Amino acid sequence: MQTQARQVGGFWLIAIFLVSFFCASSVVGLLLQQVGLADKDIVDAKYRQAIADPRVNLLFLGASLVDMGFDPVEFDAVMRKRGLCVSSYNLGIGGMTVPEILPLLKRLQTSSNHVHYVFLAPSFWSLEAGRFPNSIRSIDHFDFSNALAFAGYVASFHRMPSSIEAKEYWNNIAIATFRHYTNIGLVRLLLTTAPNKYYYEYDFREAFLRQAHLKGQSRVERFIQATKDIETYQVALRQFIVERAKILESESASAEQIGDDFPNELFDYFMQAVTIARTITPNVVAVEPPTITYPAIDISFVARLRSTPVQALPFLDFSDPGEYPELFEPENRYDGSHLNSKGAVVWSRLLADRVAAMIERGVLEAPSSGACGAQDWKVPDIR
């Protein structure tokens, strides 16, 4: 009897300890965010930078293909020439996949009312948040809800797009979620620099210098130069053209025939993003950037959108080297996946032309005149 009473008392004390711990942990977590942790999470920092300026009325969300390939200054300039007051922001983030875009869009639902256009370029194969569980980006992202969504997303793959197994992603997600709720080791992350800074960290001091005129873009000046690299790239491009054609042949076929690499569940995640984005603005656009690395997934997505068109979802497809040869020229490319800054200018102009044409045809609504007011972009002070 006494032992039983002791056990009951013990369980109560453990419960009190846990409640006390998680309450205190939440407070500590909020404090850490306030003292600079939020600024070091590249997703959170870029998002806040984007929405801080009320002139920004176009957000382009995607992975590194967008981050490096979309030049907002160039895009806005072309739009202005056509009398369209658009101020865009490059919300492309290296390795950002669909489940990471979903919470951003949910935040946008509640926090912003000046976004008029949402462009979505889903990189289904980018799973960076699940690769490095000790980065601030991953720890910030993986609360229970996001962890379950990401784990489900990883489980959707019939064949993993990288050499990392699904169980390793799940393990990483569990570690990051544990750290999310316990804040374990976050002070050290706050005071030190992440080893793979491009993907995970955001330095606002650097951002002020680097992005003052780039509006979120990571400008890359390097291009495919060496003869050997050009040859390798051109071989890969030829393979891509063949494979793309094969996949698109099944355009008229049922979704199941598109293949194991792009299961229905992945497309469903994308549709969730579209649904949320449409509650923010009716002007949601799907974009397929010019990339040749993962045709099995990317072109399957293109094929899926073509074979089962989503009602009133405008789709801009730049994946065809035949239609857009300039986007696939070695001098415009950083590598097979990404454009360089010169390529970004070319793509952004093409994109602007296509978007302007859509607006003129009435597919998308015209912007209000507010964004034409100031030409110079200044990084807003979000603190």
Added chain:
Amino acid sequence: MIFTDAKFFVFFAIAFGVYWAITSNCWRKLWLLACSVVFYAAWDWRFLGLVLLVIVNTYAATLLIAGTDEPVRRRHVLIIGIVISLGVLAFFKYYNFFIESLSHLVAIRMRIQDIVLPIGISFYTFHSLSYIIDTYRGKINPTRDFVDVALYILFFPQLVAGPIVRAPDLLPQMRELRPFPGANLKLLLLLFLVGYFKKAVISDNFSSFVDTFYEAPDKFGAVDGLMAVFFYAVQIYCDFSGYTDMAIATAGMLGYRLRPNFNHPYLAPNIAEFWRRWHMSLSSWLRDYLYIPLGGNQGGPIFQARNVMITMLLGGLWHGASWTFVLWGALHGAGLLVWRFWRRFCSKGESPRYSVAGNLLTFVFVCLGWMLFRASSFENFSAVAQRLAIPVAPSLMPWPAALGLAAALTVVHVAFYRLDLESVTAGMSNVGFAIGYGIAVAVILPFVNVAVQPFIYFQF
């Protein structure tokens, strides 16, 4: 699996829960033994056979010694028992060291073997030796229960880094059903948290600064060097005493009492006092099983000095198979002799318990020793020492931050010396403690270095 690892918390939660659910002492001990085997196997299961050899040797030797009154036979068994246990240590830890040293001495290349050092070998062989010797000396009646002997050597809280437990302390505790710590549980949980903080927050965070400096001392100057030397003194103390705190707390939560191993050594006013406060279980082991058998304080000053030097040299060698450890032992031996000389001829009366000059001098001397202890080689030590004479602006950490840290750590060290954890917990209600503990854990965790660093003393 180390005490600060998440895996250990899961392991211990299971070990603790099942242990207290069992009501028979015999089954409890078997459960603890099984847990200890799992704990050791988590490091390297291949060496379980080696530990078993040491256990069987200890069990057999103690029973054979107790089974006969014939002095010669007892002595022979003692020698065989010691040779086997010490032989295991000598082969696995010192074989390559001796071969290498001999090669240099006779200028002949001898083959170095690829020998992996089994974790905790220095500790469990010392457990074995003390039990065999204590049995020989008649200080303890050896147990016939093999599980008791196995558990004495394998008991997981103290298995891999001590404290070095004596059989007369632990074996009698195993004979009876251990009571639940009850009111003491709060104290034990607090002690564990203090140990965790020392290791995971202080030691692990300082280690990155220290490692950066010692890996490439040429890149740094005197201020960085002084910081690194000071930080290492903090790191090694927090690492080892943190481990001990957690070991004592873990054993306590299972109903077993382990003796303290540290008593604020950096507040020692002289080097002799330092050794009474640092790694107390090793100091007393060396005193009882080496220094006193060598003659101890008997005989003339030269004879005593010889005993001190042999003890400290072997104490240094116990820490690692390297001449830097031997020199570290020699340095401390010399320090002890100078202190004895000073006390005999220069000091008036009893040495004070506190003395700013004495504390400072002792701390500086100990830090000098730590330079040798931390250095990977004599060349590394020499490079580190040279940098201490080159005035270059600090780059490891801004000096005001380093000074602030040093001041804060000194205050905390002194405060803890005066703080009685028992009275802190005794005055708290269980609910108040649970709330406070939750908050304390939540505040500590963000400062933890998640890159799990093994305890420094595991390598010994």
